[in-house]
Amino acid sequence: MTDDLATSPAVQGLLERLGLGRLLPREGESPRGRNRNAAGPTTTGRAVFVKQLDGRQPDAARRFRRQRAYEETAVAGERPLTSPKCLGWDEEELLIVFEWLDGARSGSDLASDERFDDELAHRAGEMVGALHALPPDALPAEASGTTEPDPILLPPLEFFESLPLAYHTQASGASLEAWGMLQRDTELTLALRRLRSAEAAAAVTPVHGDLRLDQFLLHDGQLHLCDWEEFRRADPARDVGSFIGEWLHRAVLDIPAKDAELSGPSPRLSHQDIVRRGVAELDRLRTRSVAFWEGYRASTAVTDPGLPVRATAFAGWHLIDRMFASAEQRPRLTALDRAAAGIGRSAVLHPEKFTTVLGLEA
Template identity: 30%
Template sequence: MSTALQAQRREADRALAARDARIPGLNWVLDDGLLSELLGESVRITRTRYKPHTSALVAFRRAGDGAGSYGWASTTAPEHAGKLQRRADSSRKRGGGIRLLQPDDLHADVLVAVGPIDEDWPLRPNLGWLRDHGLGRLGALPAAGRFLEPPVSVLRYNPERRLVIRVPSATLPVVVKTAAHAGEAAAGRRLRQRLASHGIPVLPELADPECAAHGISASPDWGHGDLSCGDNDPAAYRAGQALAALHGMDAEASTDPTADVEDLVRQLAATRSMITCLLPGLEAPVTRLTGRLLASLGAGDPHGPRHVLVHGDFSADQVLVDGPAIRIIDFDRARTSDPARDLGSFAAVEDIADAAGAVPVAGGRQTAQLIDGYREAGGHVSQARVEAWAAFRLFLNSVDPFRNRASDWPAETDWHIRRALELIA
């Protein structure tokens, strides 16, 4: 990151911390330099979860490989500091690694809790079961050293939510996801089995019901990257065909468009609240965008598109590729909704990946190939609906530059809002 961008991000973070005096330690977990100073080692913050006036939780990374290079840090409003203290006390009694740090000697109520992945409080029980029982059930070979260390590699870590790792086995490596909530793994296991039975190209589920009961799902490592890694027209076309087949499946239960609209309203309200908290200057365009999205997508028209099973988070990085062959992954947000939702989601993420080249219509070359394959396989969708759902995904993702610690998150967030308004003008 350039010095100028560092300064811009630091200024925006400090302005946010100044507005939220309810969390006096906020700036210490937003700034790489301050957190490094507090820990006495160089770290880079990779993920932020912020609850205004309540708490902030971040994942950070040191140099190196394996879970040992990752950690988390959390700070809260003073009235919630007792929870941090109790967790640190419990960890110390077990010989765990949670530390409670006080960055400001003058203010005893400013506390930052820091710990390793295996002391992530909501994930800890399921990670412990994975260590003691799960890896063997999955045919994975134990790590040569400490649990989660090389040759095990961390693919994604979302603190207090989920951890995705790659573990060697006697044949292909195994990709293992551990979620804090067991219901996520159990529901995902049932859905993937159903999708496979309908010929949808998904990866086989290696986790048995006992693994799923402990929040664990797994599949063999497959392919050579995903669609986001470069142009692959045949794979994008096949992804469109597979998406049409997914949308053509019978829903297991009756769909309720009213419930879908209510959920959409909740998501729009939550995103609007967060963006105006992070960047108060965007209140006017965010209010305008929310109104347009509600008018376009929240009307609840009984004659509108038939609701079908959708992926719910569809994008190029959810499509693994091996030449023209594909596998669709990560059905955690599957639901019943407008089929254009998946296509618009894909288009929005392609726009985000190439913000400088965004054209008047949503998406680019891959989206065009996807829609061609979708229509060839019998899918029906209008460009207007695709662009409305693309605007929705852009709006929801407008929080991501802050969460993912983008080098210039205020400017990137502003771009998301402006692009969404262009698409739903």
Template identity: 25%
Template sequence: MNIADVVSGQAKWRGIQWALFSATARKVLAAQLRAILPARALLGPLHPREVRFKPGRELTAYYDAHIYREGRETKETHCVRPIAVSWGTRANWGADITKAVAEAERHSVAAPFLQLMADFPAWSMRIQVSPLDTRFTQLARLSDPRHVRAMLADAFESGKATSHHQTSDWIVTSIKYRPGRRHVLRYDPGDPANGATLFAKVYIAEEKARAFRREDGARTFRVACEVADAVAEHCEGVDCLRPLAYLAEDAVILYPKLCGVPLSAYARRLDLDSARWLRRAGAALRTLHRLPVALAGRSEPHDLSAEIRSIVRKSDPIAVLLPHVGSAIEALLDRVRELHDRLPQEPATFTHGDLKTEHIWVAADGLTVMDFDSARPADPALDIGYFLADWQFQQAAWDQAQIEGMYESFFAGYAASAPKDLSIRARLCEAVELLKCAVRRVPLFEKDWASRIEGLVDHAEAAIDDVQRTLVLRT
């Protein structure tokens, strides 16, 4: 086995497992990390969080690296640092790396590492350590407690954050480190009595760099605030997470800490509480779909065809690693297109656009919906389909009776008298989103990766068959 065969896809999924978990590969990675750590530091476990594979181009794995400073494995010396490791033809540094390194050095955010980057050409390997990122150039200063203190003090002075968030000492933790893609930081007050935990979602600041990712922090902040106002005025038992501030200079949105648990926890339990919160989620989504479509902040509508195109663009790894499944997905998407053309459509409404169960939080006083980055005008069936697909994605196994109970509970909350055409379109969208889960969300490092993907595809096929039977009976 060699890394070239892994990156090309010739080694299939077992090759990726070899690159991630074999003794040889882990020894090489550990050696490269130790080379950029002080001599007295101990390298602990490396826990994979996500793996992305672009056949013939690059394999990237994101880890949480556990480090023990001063050579002692104690709670006081322990820290966790996210890293990104890439192998392949694209594993080289861009022209902006000098600027990113200089920014990190200026803010002294490398420790306990001596530097935040490393190369191992023999394996076409590149290592990046948080907070290094050439596209999110402000990430280094947003990881510097001194800058955070000054930034939040300015936000307080300008009225963008409350005095509850003014403290002299902040602890910065990287929650999500995905160089070039997205970052989330957690700010904890050094003294909890003098402040409250905040979360910082970082956006690309420079217009040139944003050509790669078009998320707009200012638009997201405006949409989230306006939606929160509208929902608070018209609905009880559901809230939308209101951001505290958008700080344009740092291109970052600040959010308060939420109380409760994500709805995904209930999706895994499948009990009476799950059914109750599923009904509440249906009602919450109905509330969102009744909002003025202009609140989405975008004029161009999103449709099922665009959703299918996004799946096709991301399906190359499946086609290479599991060719028979890739062919099955292609055939199923063709069936979806044909069936969708036969269904009556309705005008676009306001939609959330990314309604996973982890974006709805449950507390004693009701539900809170969060993360409106993808809000847009669209067929409401897309939101419904994605939510129901994600609910099933959270489960270890599928039981037909439980799935039927899921539909009953959700639509009892959404609208018991929902038009039949909407429920049929939602079922078709659910099939598409199950395929999306198969293509994009099953972690490549999981031992049952192949069987989980095959299960999702089989379940999507069952949903498509169900829609086809319904349409046959209507003719």
């Protein structure tokens, strides 16, 4: 998006206080994201990326503190993994400045081009494992949950009972259709409640909290992990399940690209056909999950025998959650949306049956 962030007095003042000079005008769009962004060279020759959280959002200050807590944790000792270098921040303005990785490619783009290979997946697993291996007391108190209790609320169990009015009035037709489908599914509701109970009893570690392929950046051969606004102590199965769930989602997304019967306006495959072909595509991509899990276990000791099972269930929820993300733009659910929900549901209901299928070997 393009706006006046790059020329705002708050940004220029922060950069000057940090000794970085002033941000030079730059043609073209700013990097995209849910926050206001600006990037480019400064008058001192530094390349910077500036992010400003939207203060109108009720959780903006909390997300900013978690991002700052990660940076404080990272510089307090040995860095747990590679991430864009933070150059400074302005908490009052919710501004944070990073070194700009010009030309970096996101993990989601790499995956779309079949370039997020097993080697990168292994490196991603090593990075996440190193993060989870940090002692929980290494985090500042506000990120540990001791002074600011703030559990990850997804899946939103209360939505399975009724939708908040504010959500209902703004939701797309497809989103409302999806919730109508899920609210009738008592088995799924009970399975998600069991998952949240198992999560509450699990040992916690530092986690990223919002792990997706587009949070990984490849720059000059180095893999980075960014966007630490959900950094906290939590069940490590959250991060593992999210990464596995990304490939589960990718398997479903790749069906129409590889099947002419689904690429047209009137797909001719049944729901069962779509699920079958999705499972076949997942089998093709399984090596990514296997490589990630191997890298993960090389960086941290997995002493919790329940972690793979919970991670599998979270991977299933991740697929359902991604269905909602795409449904927000449409009036009706598609056959692929329903297939994604069905595959995700199976993983949530019977995770112990799918740990090996998803590459989480004991």
